[in-house]
Amino acid sequence: MTTTTTRPTPPVRPAQRAGGPLTGFGALLRLIARRERIRVPVWILAIAGLQSAGAAAYPGLYPDEADRQAQALIIGSNPAMKAMTGPGHGLDDYTFGAMMTNEYLGIAVIFAALMSVFLVVRHTRAEEEEGRAELVRANVTGSEAALSAALVAAVIANVALGAAVAIGMAALGIETIDWPGSILFGAAFSAVGIVFAAIAAVTSQVTQFSRAASGMAGALIGVAYLLRAIGDVMENGLSWLSPIGWAQATAAYVDNNWWPILLSLVVAAALAALAFRLAARRDVGAGLRAERRGVAEGSALLGTPVGLAWRLQRATVMWWAIGMFVFGASYGSAIDVIEDYAGNEVVADLIENLGGATLTESYLAMIMGILAIAVSIFAVTSALRPRREETSGRAEAVLATGISRTEWYASHLVISIVGSAAILLATGLGLGLAATGTSAGSSILGQVIPAMLSYAPAVWVVVGVALVLVGWAPRATLVAWIVVVHAFLMRYLGALLDLPEWMMSLSPFRHIASLPAEDFRALPVLLLTVLAVALIAIGLAGFNRRDVEAT
Amino acid sequence: MASILVSGVHKSFGSTIALDGLDLEVATGEVHGYLGPNGAGKTTTIRTLLGLLRADRGTVRLLDGDPWRDAVALHRRLAYVPGDVNLWPNLTGGEAIDVFGSLRGGLDRTRRDELIERFDLDPTKKGRTYSKGNRQKVALIAALASDVELYLLDEPTAGLDPLMEVVFQDVIRQLRDDGKTVLLSSHILSQVEKLCDRVSIIRLGKVVETATLLDLRHLTRTTIEADTREVPLGLDRLTGVHDVTISGHRVRFSVDSDHLDEAVRHLSTLGLGSLVSQPPTLEELMLRHYGDELAGNGREKVGQDR
Ligand SMILES: Nc1ncnc2c1ncn2[C@@H]1O[C@H](COP(=O)(O)OP(=O)(O)OP(=O)(O)O)[C@@H](O)[C@H]1O
Ligand SMILES: [Mg+2]
Numbered sequence: 001m002t003t004t005t006t007r008p009t010p011p012v013r014p015a016q017r018a019g020g021p022l023t024g025f026g027a028l029l030r031l032i033a034r035r036e037r038i039r040v041p042v043w044i045l046a047i048a049g050l051q052s053a054g055a056a057a058y059p060g061l062y063p064d065e066a067d068r069q070a071q072a073l074i075i076g077s078n079p080a081m082k083a084m085t086g087p088g089h090g091l092d093d094y095t096f097g098a099m100m101t102n103e104y105l106g107i108a109v110i111f112a113a114l115m116s117v118f119l120v121v122r123h124t125r126a127e128e129e130e131g132r133a134e135l136v137r138a139n140v141t142g143s144e145a146a147l148s149a150a151l152v153a154a155v156i157a158n159v160a161l162g163a164a165v166a167i168g169m170a171a172l173g174i175e176t177i178d179w180p181g182s183i184l185f186g187a188a189f190s191a192v193g194i195v196f197a198a199i200a201a202v203t204s205q206v207t208q209f210s211r212a213a214s215g216m217a218g219a220l221i222g223v224a225y226l227l228r229a230i231g232d233v234m235e236n237g238l239s240w241l242s243p244i245g246w247a248q249a250t251a252a253y254v255d256n257n258w259w260p261i262l263l264s265l266v267v268a269a270a271l272a273a274l275a276f277r278l279a280a281r282r283d284v285g286a287g288l289r290a291e292r293r294g295v296a297e298g299s300a301l302l303g304t305p306v307g308l309a310w311r312l313q314r315a316t317v318m319w320w321a322i323g324m325f326v327f328g329a330s331y332g333s334a335i336d337v338i339e340d341y342a343g344n345e346v347v348a349d350l351i352e353n354l355g356g357a358t359l360t361e362s363y364l365a366m367i368m369g370i371l372a373i374a375v376s377i378f379a380v381t382s383a384l385r386p387r388r389e390e391t392s393g394r395a396e397a398v399l400a401t402g403i404s405r406t407e408w409y410a411s412h413l414v415i416s417i418v419g420s421a422a423i424l425l426a427t428g429l430g431l432g433l434a435a436t437g438t439s440a441g442s443s444i445l446g447q448v449i450p451a452m453l454s455y456a457p458a459v460w461v462v463v464g465v466a467l468v469l470v471g472w473a474p475r476a477t478l479v480a481w482i483v484v485v486h487a488f489l490m491r492y493l494g495a496l497l498d499l500p501e502w503m504m505s506l507s508p509f510r511h512i513a514s515l516p517a518e519d520f521r522a523l524p525v526l527l528l529t530v531l532a533v534a535l536i537a538i539g540l541a542g543f544n545r546r547d548v549e550a551t
Numbered sequence: 552m553a554s555i556l557v558s559g560v561h562k563s564f565g566s567t568i569a570l571d572g573l574d575l576e577v578a579t580g581e582v583h584g585y586l587g588p589n590g591a592g593k594t595t596t597i598r599t600l601l602g603l604l605r606a607d608r609g610t611v612r613l614l615d616g617d618p619w620r621d622a623v624a625l626h627r628r629l630a631y632v633p634g635d636v637n638l639w640p641n642l643t644g645g646e647a648i649d650v651f652g653s654l655r656g657g658l659d660r661t662r663r664d665e666l667i668e669r670f671d672l673d674p675t676k677k678g679r680t681y682s683k684g685n686r687q688k689v690a691l692i693a694a695l696a697s698d699v700e701l702y703l704l705d706e707p708t709a710g711l712d713p714l715m716e717v718v719f720q721d722v723i724r725q726l727r728d729d730g731k732t733v734l735l736s737s738h739i740l741s742q743v744e745k746l747c748d749r750v751s752i753i754r755l756g757k758v759v760e761t762a763t764l765l766d767l768r769h770l771t772r773t774t775i776e777a778d779t780r781e782v783p784l785g786l787d788r789l790t791g792v793h794d795v796t797i798s799g800h801r802v803r804f805s806v807d808s809d810h811l812d813e814a815v816r817h818l819s820t821l822g823l824g825s826l827v828s829q830p831p832t833l834e835e836l837m838l839r840h841y842g843d844e845l846a847g848n849g850r851e852k853v854g855q856d857r
Contacts, residue, residue, distance in 0.1 A: 303653025
């Protein structure tokens with residue numbers, strides 16, 4: 001794998017090492033281009049393609065101005081919709097272009113951010129972790145070449161993405177989706193991607209592990225989305241702390257502001273400079289913090305299969321619980337403002353359409369639906385943990401002891417199942433406690449906790465799907481992420497587009513009643529639990545039959 | 552009685568044939584060397600013995616059980632050191648040793664501490680901060696500290712320094728004296744020569760030779776160097792004598808083991824001044840077995856290694 005990708009470089013004698021810190025930059029950049037020649041184009045085409053496909057559906061959905069204006073009212077007056085979409089640029093003249101900026105941009109740029117984070121971490125921290133960076137650094141490359149090459153590659157990828165989005169949009173020929181607006185719209189994708197590339201460059205210096213580096217940067221994507229959601233609902237300026245908020249501030253197709261793009265680039269440059277400073281202060285392969293020593297003997301708990309699995313996943317579970325508690329609390333603290341929206345007439349109509357639920361209830365239901373899907377990200381990571389143990393070669397040594405494959409599989413499964421329920425609970429606690437602290441009333445905690453927990457079977461189904469892949473298609477485990485992305489898209493687009501029901505019902509989350517806006521339905525909860533158990537058993541059967549692979 | 556009995560085992564990964572009708576027998580109580588070029592199938596054999604891989608065809612018996620079906624019961628009676636040791640980055644070496652020990656059903660604490668001392672391991676460092684050799688030590692100590700019947704060691708000392716190599720050989724000899732069985736895959740021939748009762752040589756997924764070192768030596772040539780009073784002529788006319796080089800009164804040649812007698816008799820007629828005989832080294836034995844194809848690694852593969 002490595003031999004085909006590292007190009008031969010002439011051996012160096014110390015005397016030849018006169019080059020600057022950027023020596024070898026070109027060779028490294030070409031190496032990245034070669035290794036990414038499939039992956040990045042797929043990301044770009046998928047993001048731009050989804051964006052164009054979404055835009056192309058709009059003229060059919062809202063044929064005339066009256067339809068569009070009605071949609072503007074729904075979005076502008078409903079805090080839940082605002083939290084999900086954007087601040088509401090161009091609502092008073094809701095053209096197709098304005099719809100794109102308001103309803104699509106905030107979500108779609110997240111994928112640009114993800115692409116950039118993975119790209120940068122893959123070519124910086126992951127390379128160091130696997131020891132390849134040492135090989136490279138021992139050749140004729142300067143100390144800053146690798147980080148520079150990764151960042152430049154990310155900038156190139158994001159500019160290409162922006163261009164693809166711009167062309168894909170303008171080429172549709174939809175009225176008001178014009179070239180100047182489309183170019184800015186594409187540039188907003190590039191800007192968000194570049195900011196998160198720089199963020200990933202920083203997190204890659206801070207931690208020694210590529211997974212922690214992408215985890216931190218990924219959490220910051222979540223924070224950026226959260227800040228703009230809360231900021232947009234409460235109209236208190238919090239959105240200005242978010243790179244996603246800046247993208248939306250361009251108001252492409254409405255006001256066409258370029259200065260937020262500039263702001264993004266300045267921030268990205270500052271973050272990149274920080275990353276270089278941090279990199280200069282540490283050794284290749286090391287983090288910023290020197291490693292502490294630990295105990296010389298293992299505890300009794302550690303010597304049991306579940307104890308070991310818990311020890312390996314403990315940090316992930318706890319960070320997720322804390323993070324989701326904070327997320328829930330932030331949404332919960334916005335409850336106060338929600339009822340203010342209820343003052344106007346349109347909303348009164350809207351409430352009737354919601355089938356009797358109050359605005360607060362529908363806000364809570366919408367928020368919890370999304371938070372529950374977020375928890376399924378943990379579920380996939382955790383369910384794929386056994387596979388990571390396997391590819392790293394550690395499972396082999398454990399399975400050569402007196403523990404059966406079933407016990408080993410079950411030990412990690414327990415953590416995934418109990419862990420996801422615990423994180424759902426933490427989310428509900430955050431949401432409920434923060435809401436209770438507001439004037440909106442104390443009954444909320446009792447509503448949201450069962451509501452969050454009712455999503456557990458859906459999350460377990462996601463665990464089950466991942467485990468079926470682990471058992472039967474271990475090299476295709478990344479496919480499990482499709483379930484999560486699909487659930488997000490259905491939750492989000494389902495509210496905006498008229499998607500066919502079969503497509504939405506593929507998401508397990510779709511079947512759980514949206515408490516407290518709807519009444520609890522026991523049957524889907526039961527059926528999803530049964531499905532999860534079946535998937536888990538199928539996965540185990542596959543795992544017990546196949547070879548244990550070490551990479 | 553045999554602790555390991557493998558016959559006619561085939562195992563392929565896609566188009567790569569890793570084991571191609573492998574037969575292997577390891578007697579109880581012996582230290583058995585397992586030699587072969589890179590990619591010959593040593594690791595694949597051991598992973599099959601552990602039930603981590605399922606053989607496509609053939610039978611595998613381990614401690615009178617089937618490693619695929621009776622994995623757990625068998626694993627409690629054996630210890631394994633993988634060729635590539637990966638530790639959990641956030642567990643210390645001491646914790647890792649205890650994890651393996653407890654999961655196998657307990658280990659001997661005093662022996663554990665003694666081995667940590669002898670191998671000079673710092674058990675308080677985190678897995679990610681260990682050097683390659685130290686990671687190897689963790690796996691070795693975890694395996695050697697458990698009181699089991701069979702030890703499967705896949706290149707256990709790759710990365711250990713020479714001092715540690717001495718400790719390792721000491722511990723293995725002790726195991727042999729205690730009547731334990733050891734399968735030792737290794738590229739370190741001096742180690743195999745010192746420790747092993749018998750060796751098996753694997754090539755292209757087949758065992759091509761199983762014998763004691765003594766028997767193997769009989770199959771090959773001894774190198775002789777001698778000083779004679781007369782000019783040493785006429786040696787090359789003897790059967791079984793090869794590669795004769797003469798400089799003055801000094802001669803050097805190699806001779807097939809079964810013609811050694813005649814060659815030495817001939818030398819003595821020339822008036823021997825000094826004589827040095829060198830038995831074939833394991834290197835030479837190995838080269839004879841797969842030397843000609845070493846350059847190309849000897850494997851005709853449809854699919855290349857990734
Ligand atoms: N999981 C796998 N997938 C594909 N091919 C494999 C796999 N495992 C082993 N092989 C192939 O099987 C063959 C035997 O490999 P094995 O690891 O057993 O060799 P080895 O004798 O242990 O070599 P070395 O001395 O280098 O450790 C090699 O050609 C290897 O590429
Ligand atoms: Mg091997």
